[in-house]
Amino acid sequence: MAARAHASVYFPPPVRIAHRMYDLWFSGPVRHVFLTEAAVADVLPSLGRMTAGFALAAVAGIALGVAVGRSRRAYAVCNPVLQFARAVPPPALVPVFVVVLDFGTPMQIASIVFSAVWPVLINTAEGARDTDPLRLDVAAVLRLGPAERLLFLILPSALPRIFAGLRLSLSLSLILMVFSELLPGTANGIGFTLTDAQTRSDLLTVWAALVLLGALGHLLNTGLLAVEKRLVGRGRATV
Numbered sequence: 001m002a003a004r005a006h007a008s009v010y011f012p013p014p015v016r017i018a019h020r021m022y023d024l025w026f027s028g029p030v031r032h033v034f035l036t037e038a039a040v041a042d043v044l045p046s047l048g049r050m051t052a053g054f055a056l057a058a059v060a061g062i063a064l065g066v067a068v069g070r071s072r073r074a075y076a077v078c079n080p081v082l083q084f085a086r087a088v089p090p091p092a093l094v095p096v097f098v099v100v101l102d103f104g105t106p107m108q109i110a111s112i113v114f115s116a117v118w119p120v121l122i123n124t125a126e127g128a129r130d131t132d133p134l135r136l137d138v139a140a141v142l143r144l145g146p147a148e149r150l151l152f153l154i155l156p157s158a159l160p161r162i163f164a165g166l167r168l169s170l171s172l173s174l175i176l177m178v179f180s181e182l183l184p185g186t187a188n189g190i191g192f193t194l195t196d197a198q199t200r201s202d203l204l205t206v207w208a209a210l211v212l213l214g215a216l217g218h219l220l221n222t223g224l225l226a227v228e229k230r231l232v233g234r235g236r237a238t239v
Contacts, residue, residue, distance in 0.1 A: 053112025065124025090115030103185025123165030125156025
């Protein structure tokens, strides 16, 4: 209302932002699911990088978290290192990845993985450590093998903590995806769209990209919550 009343260049009304989003990304042909060339060129690559980084972080975090959480010695040794690594602001290491990997998709995915892995790893380790000892004793009596304990006891018990870590990691993946695309050498992506619009003083496109990022974050988080609700209820230890 305030934006419309003052007709501010800096704060355009929501209707104009929605129209710009439609024109830029969602006015394509039906055969392309209404996606425009700009959406295919910028939005899809961003989602691809974020998905790849998040998936790698999730797999690595869960695997390492279970290994660390189920070993007292490994937890005692690794926990201080993990807490230190988690405290390092992820953008601070982007220059290191640029030097090692140069600008491009590998650097962007590496930045996302580094930022997103710690919440999953630490929460998984804590969840694995909190597995009910009585259930572990029952599993020993039943002579369950390591794989059976992992699949039917440890992972189901740790699922609530794992999903707590995944939700944090998803948000970090989105943030680092945008940050890595703001750097020089980026040729596409939502972050590139923001930078390009800023250089042209096109604040309407800047706002459209920001709203798009907020909508994507909300949709992705809602989807993850739905998966969590479905799996955590089923994922209780069965031993």
